[in-house]
Amino acid sequence: MRVTHAMYKTCNASLPLETYTTGNDSITITTQGHHFYMCGVPGHCQGGQKVDINVPRTPSADVAPTPLVSVSPPAPAVKAPAPASNVANSKKSHSVLLGLAGAVLFVVFGSSMILA
Incomplete structure (x- = not known):
């Protein structure tokens, strides 16, 4: 009531x-x-x-609204290279994948962390 x-x-x-x-x-x-x-x-x-x-009272019309922040779309997916037969190529491909994963995480989450 x-x-x-x-x-x-x-x-x-x-x-x-x-x-x-x-x-x-x-x-x-x-x-x-x-x-x-x-x-x-x-x-x-x-x-x-x-x-x-x-x-609460709504803000008056003469107050500028906060601009909207656009978030970039995620980077396109990259296909992993075919498995290499030797250990050196395997380590190299893992390093590349790890670097790409880090870049994608930064693009997706880094921009929101900077804005916060």
């Missing part, structure tokens, strides 16, 4: 502003400020089943 601030503070459910009874209710809040809700079952509000939803 939606209640006044005074009713919220004292868990007074005697004259709610609005009631919801289906157990599957949804509420759309369209105004700024505090909106107080509590459970009307005796003892539930005192047990903490109440909520104060504060909708």
